[in-house]
Structure formats: structure tokens, C-alpha cells
Amino acid sequence: MPEQPSADAIQSIKDALLEQVKSLPDLPGVYRFLGADGTVLYVGKAINLRKRVGSYFQKNDHSPRIRLMLAQVMRLDTTVVRSEGEALVLENNLIKALSPRYNILFRDDKSYPYVVITGHDSPRLAYYRGTLDKRHQYFGPFPNGYVVKESIQLLQKVFKIRTCEDTVFANRSRPCLLHQIKRCSAPCVDLISDDDYRADVNNAVRFLNGKASEILSELESSMQMASEGWRFEEAAAIRDQISALSRIQDKQFVSSNSSEVDADIVVCVISQGMICVNLAMVRGGRHVGDKNLFPSHADGYDAPAALEAFLAQHYLDRKAPPVIYCHPEPENATLLADLLSQQAEHKVVLNSNPNGERRVWLDMALKNAELAILQRSSQTATQHARLASLIEAMQWPDTIARIECFDISHTMGEATVASCVVYDRMDMQPKEYRRYNIEGITPGDDYAAMRQALIRRYGKIAAGEGVVPDVVLIDGGKGQLSMALEAMSEVGMLEPILLGVAKGETRKAGLEQLILVDRPESIQLRRDHPALHLIQQIRDEAHRFAITGHRARRAKARVTSSLEDVEGIGPKRRQKLLASFGGLQGVKAASVDELKQVEGISQALAEKIHAVLRA
Incomplete structure (x- = not known):
């Protein structure tokens, strides 16, 4: 802890601040109040820096929040700008970058999702987050990813625009499953003309721009003309398109009669x-x-x-x-x-x-x-009750607030991943979750995996890089708990309470055994106990987070074990294989006899490909 300044030193600092305020210019700008350790406490903007900053030291009717902040101010920094608008921009840039504890802060850093129609010769319909590229058309932003994904699915039914990646599109030799279920017109194998595909893309763009009524009118006219020309199959296809488009209007959005687009x-x-x-x-x-x-x-x-x-x-x-x-x-x-x-x-x-x-x-x-x-008030009350029940049941001090939980996930030792999730401030804190790819252990050794994760996590925290938790949940029994105690002792972390959560005999929820290092007997709470519900909530989140990380790592590892790993397969043969079978999954599914039908693939090479991709 930094040494606190004396009363005389604090008064000297306040006098220096008042002198600094007197010298501030009558210009727009941004000011920053800093604490004794240099942390920015508050960022504000001003049309007139001298008057605005001086008001903090001249008035006595400040709110409790401002009074508390001023009591900690040890330094003042200012930046002069050209206008109040520039001051507003700089103020909010600094708030987002520094997260001062006395500024209101909206943590909404994740970029919003868009529907994108790419600028390729055969445009693609896709979900997108990130920086916008002028080569493509973007529609949005939307408030959440679900809306975008649902939009794409429904638009596929009507306009049948491709959603496949470019690498898949370029190597198709036959239509994919989406074409078979009438969700894609298969431009990859020229089952639709360029003009017709472009017309479908243009209609999708017009729909996303709010011109669904125009499209419906045009489709109805086309259906009528096809019917009058005895082109009944074409008329039926247009009829189905009209029906799907009408359902989208009814199902997906709350309609508006406003002429304003956005x-x-x-x-x-x-x-x-x-x-x-x-x-x-x-x-x-x-x-x-x-x-x-x-x-x-x-x-x-x-x-x-x-x-x-x-x-x-x-x-x-x-x-x-x-x-x-x-x-x-x-x-x-x-x-x-x-x-x-x-x-x-x-x-x-x-x-x-x-x-x-x-x-x-x-x-x-x-x-x-x-x-x-x-809803948030109700959830907060529930979480308060659950945490209070856990503290009471475990006979812990009332200061318990932060709980971290670990879990291990792998498939028979393959791609082992450890997860760490954090419960704090009466809620899960996803931004503080961490995953650890486990290396250098015997495959399937969960004890070694847990040990490595704990040492990596708390070795850094013991060195001052992070927050020390009050409780660490270990998904496992006495063996896991003993190993966790050794790992924590190794890194010099003795403060957290270690709690093992062992599944019951039938591994059913509600039969968990809670194991503490300093208690000889395990604890089993009743099924409806609020404390048990909190433990289950945290443990299940750790389990989910570990599984998703493991699946992603396993998929990446299996994809990299591809044609590039097969000796004797160069770029040309690889291209022919992918084109013949419509991509890597098709090659993996092919038999030896099917593989050797490809030009340049011998019996021996086909057997080698089959063995490597099936390994």
C-alpha cells in the first residue's frame, strides 16, 4: 500500500491546486482529477476551464459523490481544445480509456452486429461484426446477434443467397445441402444464371432497405405473367417466394408506417x-x-x-x-x-x-x-440471498464476495482446456473469465491439468497482477482439493478458501458433496438450498466455458490435420481433391476407392490420405 500523506501535506497539495486553478485559461477543455497513486478519479469537460474547475473548490453544496471524490484529489491535469464539441469528444475518449471511478460508464464495448452482402461477383449473405469495408454493403447495426442470424435464415428462404465461405464456394463440384433444402440457388455450380442470381441479391438489398412492399408487388406481377404464359412451375416458385416474404414481414419485425428508414x-x-x-x-x-x-x-x-x-x-x-x-x-x-x-x-x-x-x-x-x-432488482435480491446462505452454511466471514471456479475439459486427453470463471458483485463477470490450454502433461491427467491451471492463474496474482479471490471452487473431490492446496502453497497463495464440489454417487444435480480442507466431513446441502443453487450456477458456468473452449481447440487441431499433412500431396493434387469432393469434409468422408479415382492419386496415396484424415 502506498504511504498516505500527512494532514499538512494534504493541505499543501490543496493550496497548490487552488493556485493552479487561478492560472487556468478561460478556454474550453478537459480536466482530470487524480488521486495520490496517480489514478484518474474523474474526467470532465468545460466551456471555461477556470470557472468550471474553480467551482469545485468554491461551492459547499456538492453531492456526496463529488465530496468523496474531492477528498481524494491530489493532482489536476488539463487539456485545452478549440471548442466545446472537441471537449465532449476528448472527455468520452478518456472515460472509455481510463474508466475513472467517479464517472458514469456504459460498458458496451462489443461491436454491434450487421447483415452484410459482400461485393463478390456472386455476393454472399453473412453475419458481421467489426470494421466496415467499403467494398461490401452493410445493414444495421442490430441490437443483438440473434436478430441478425434470424434475419439471415429467413432471407435465405426467400432469396436463396449463398452463405458459404469463399474457399468452400470456389471448390464446389456439386450442390451442397442448403441447395437441397431450398435455402441456396447454388451459384457455385451454375444452377442459376448470373443475371437471375444478381436479381435475387438486389431484391434482398431492397428488402433490407425497407422496400418489401415494392418487391411483393413486382413478384405478384411476375407470377401473374408466368401464369398467363403457361409457365406454371415458374409461377409456383414465385408464389412460394411471395408466401415466404409475407411471413417474414409478419414474424420478424414490428412494422412501422414511418417514412424514416433508420x-x-x-x-x-x-x-x-x-x-x-x-x-x-x-x-x-x-x-x-x-x-x-x-x-x-x-x-x-x-x-x-x-x-x-x-x-x-x-x-x-x-x-x-x-x-x-x-x-x-x-x-x-x-x-x-x-x-x-x-x-x-x-x-x-x-x-x-x-x-x-x-x-x-x-x-x-x-x-x-x-x-x-x-428484473435486475429481483435477480440482485436472489443473488444476495444465495450468497448470504452460502456464507451462513459454510460459516464464512461476511466479507466473502469474489468466487472463482475451475473446470477441466478434454476428449480422452485430447485438446485439454481449463476454464476459470468469476463470480463477483453479485453476478457472473464474463469479461474476467480465462481459459488455459494445458500442455506437457499425461493426456487425461485431470489432476495435473488442474495443477497447471491454478499455478498459471495464481502465480500471476501472487505477483500482484490481479485480484485475490475470497473463495476458489474446485470441481472435484478430496484428491483434487489436496492437489489444489499444494499448487496454491507453491505459488504462495494462502488467502483464498478452497472448496471442493464433488458429484454425488449418481452424479445427479442436488447430491453434490462440499469438501473443505479444514473439515474432516463433507457437507451435503438440501436440494433446494439457495447456497447450493449458487454453487451449481458457478460450477455449471465453468463447465460450459471449459467445454466451448475445448471444442474450439479440438476443432482447430483436427482441421490442421488435413491434406497439408499428407506426404506426396502438393498444391495441385490438393486442389483437385477439394474440387472433386466439394471441400475437406468431402475428402474426409470419401473411401479409398473414391479417392483413387481423382487424377494423380494412386492406390498407395489414396490409402495414405484415408489413414491421415481418419486418424
Whole structure:
């Protein structure tokens, strides 16, 4: 712990700060209050740096949050900028980068998903997150991945656009399963003309742009013409397309009569001591879903200030739509609108008092935010009760808060992965999860795998790189627990309580045995005990996280054991094999007799390929 300054030193620092404030310019800028250890406590913006920063030291009616922050301030840094808009941008860049403990922070760093139609000669329909490429067409963003994936599935039914990777598309020699179930028109093997495929792509683009009614009218006309021309199979195919497109309109989206193509609806609700921002999206005239965000460090903020912070942080690195309907009106609304317009390179309007259908959107968002607070409050109360029950049942101190849990996953020793999940602040903390690829052990030795994971995890924490947990759950019995105790002693970590969670005789949920190092007898809680439910929740999450990591590692290892590992198979023969069987999976499924039918593949080489790919 750094040595705390004396009272005289603190007063000297405060006097120095006051002198620094007097010398600040009457210009716009950003200021940063820092603590004794150099940590940034708070970042703020100002039209006039001297007046704004000076107000902190002249007023006595600050909120408890500001008073607590000022008591820790030991240093002041400032940056002068050209305008208030630049100050707003810099402020939120610094908030996102530094996460000051007294700034409200919306942790929404994951990029939003899009539907993309690529710019290839035979365009591909796909799910996309990340930086946008001008060569392709993007539709979105959408509030969650589920909406995008459902959109792609439904669009496949209507427009039959390919979704396969380019490497698969380039090496097909026969249609894939998606063509057989009428989800792709198979442009890879020329079962559709380039013009017809391009027409389907253009219709998909128009649909995503909100022009479904136009497409339906055109399809109905085409069906009528085909029917009148006695082309009944063609008419039936168009009829099926119309039917599927109509179902999409009914099923996928909440329809809108608005002429506006894109808009966001953002509301902020404060209730039960919590702040919730609900973000809903309208794309192509369709309401495509919403999401709720609960900010960190939100104490002391009112709704207008919180909404300003959200809008500035959320649209800092993404374009805003032409209209944002919001409630209540955010602080500095005019400044925000101007700044968002500059960033988006089109006019952005913040409307906090809409009428008609748009008012319904706002009301719906408000109800969703209120419901989210109720649900979160209920979940928090449940988690409080579960943790309190666990502390009581185990006779632990009331300070127990952070629990970490480990699990091991492998397939008969192959691709062993250890997972570590974290429960803290009354919830699972996915951003703090870690996986460990286990190497250098006897395949299938779970004791050695767990030992390696614990040493790698807590060796770093013992050296000061991380947070020491209060409890470490080990998925296993007395043997695993003893090994864990040795590993923790080896790295010098004696603080965490070690708790083994052994499955019962029949391995059914509810029969778990809880094993502590300092107690000779195991503990079995009743099936409906809240403490057991918390342990099961954490353990099951560790199990899920380990399995997904193991499957990904195993799949990667098996894919790399491919044609490139077969001696005697060069680029030309590899290309012929992939083209003949439609990809690597087709080659793996082929028999020796089928393999040797490919030009350049002898009996001996076919047997070698078969053996390597089936290993």
C-alpha cells in the first residue's frame, strides 16, 4: 500500500491546486482529477476551464459523490481544445480509456452486429461484426446477434443467397445441402444464371432497405405473367417466394408506417436506486429489437446527465442514425446533435417530444427499461440471498464476495482446456473469465491439468497482477482439493478458501458433496438450498466455458490435420481433391476407392490420405 500523506501535506497539495486553478485559461477543455497513486478519479469537460474547475473548490453544496471524490484529489491535469464539441469528444475518449471511478460508464464495448452482402461477383449473405469495408454493403447495426442470424435464415428462404465461405464456394463440384433444402440457388455450380442470381441479391438489398412492399408487388406481377404464359412451375416458385416474404414481414419485425428508414430510441429510467438506459433500433422502417444497459459508477447522476453520457459514449465510434428519439431531453442536447451530425456526416436530430407512432416507440422503450430494472432488482435480491446462505452454511466471514471456479475439459486427453470463471458483485463477470490450454502433461491427467491451471492463474496474482479471490471452487473431490492446496502453497497463495464440489454417487444435480480442507466431513446441502443453487450456477458456468473452449481447440487441431499433412500431396493434387469432393469434409468422408479415382492419386496415396484424415 502506498504511504498516505500527512494532514499538512494534504493541505499543501490543496493550496497548490487552488493556485493552479487561478492560472487556468478561460478556454474550453478537459480536466482530470487524480488521486495520490496517480489514478484518474474523474474526467470532465468545460466551456471555461477556470470557472468550471474553480467551482469545485468554491461551492459547499456538492453531492456526496463529488465530496468523496474531492477528498481524494491530489493532482489536476488539463487539456485545452478549440471548442466545446472537441471537449465532449476528448472527455468520452478518456472515460472509455481510463474508466475513472467517479464517472458514469456504459460498458458496451462489443461491436454491434450487421447483415452484410459482400461485393463478390456472386455476393454472399453473412453475419458481421467489426470494421466496415467499403467494398461490401452493410445493414444495421442490430441490437443483438440473434436478430441478425434470424434475419439471415429467413432471407435465405426467400432469396436463396449463398452463405458459404469463399474457399468452400470456389471448390464446389456439386450442390451442397442448403441447395437441397431450398435455402441456396447454388451459384457455385451454375444452377442459376448470373443475371437471375444478381436479381435475387438486389431484391434482398431492397428488402433490407425497407422496400418489401415494392418487391411483393413486382413478384405478384411476375407470377401473374408466368401464369398467363403457361409457365406454371415458374409461377409456383414465385408464389412460394411471395408466401415466404409475407411471413417474414409478419414474424420478424414490428412494422412501422414511418417514412424514416433508420432511427434509434433511447430512454433513461431511474428507479430503485438503479439507472437503466434502453436502446431500441428501427432499421429500414422496422423495429428490430432493443437492449438494456446498466452503467457503472452511476451514483449521483440524474436522467438527463446519464442520457448525455450514454449518447456521447455510445456514438463515439459509430455513426448515429438521422433521428434519435430520446427521453428525457439530454443535457447539452444541441451540442450533442451538432457533434453527432459531424461524426455521421449527415444531419442528426435529437427529438425528445415526438408524436403519434414515435411516441408509442418511446413509451414502449420506457416500459422495457422499467421492466429491466424490476428484473435486475429481483435477480440482485436472489443473488444476495444465495450468497448470504452460502456464507451462513459454510460459516464464512461476511466479507466473502469474489468466487472463482475451475473446470477441466478434454476428449480422452485430447485438446485439454481449463476454464476459470468469476463470480463477483453479485453476478457472473464474463469479461474476467480465462481459459488455459494445458500442455506437457499425461493426456487425461485431470489432476495435473488442474495443477497447471491454478499455478498459471495464481502465480500471476501472487505477483500482484490481479485480484485475490475470497473463495476458489474446485470441481472435484478430496484428491483434487489436496492437489489444489499444494499448487496454491507453491505459488504462495494462502488467502483464498478452497472448496471442493464433488458429484454425488449418481452424479445427479442436488447430491453434490462440499469438501473443505479444514473439515474432516463433507457437507451435503438440501436440494433446494439457495447456497447450493449458487454453487451449481458457478460450477455449471465453468463447465460450459471449459467445454466451448475445448471444442474450439479440438476443432482447430483436427482441421490442421488435413491434406497439408499428407506426404506426396502438393498444391495441385490438393486442389483437385477439394474440387472433386466439394471441400475437406468431402475428402474426409470419401473411401479409398473414391479417392483413387481423382487424377494423380494412386492406390498407395489414396490409402495414405484415408489413414491421415481418419486418424
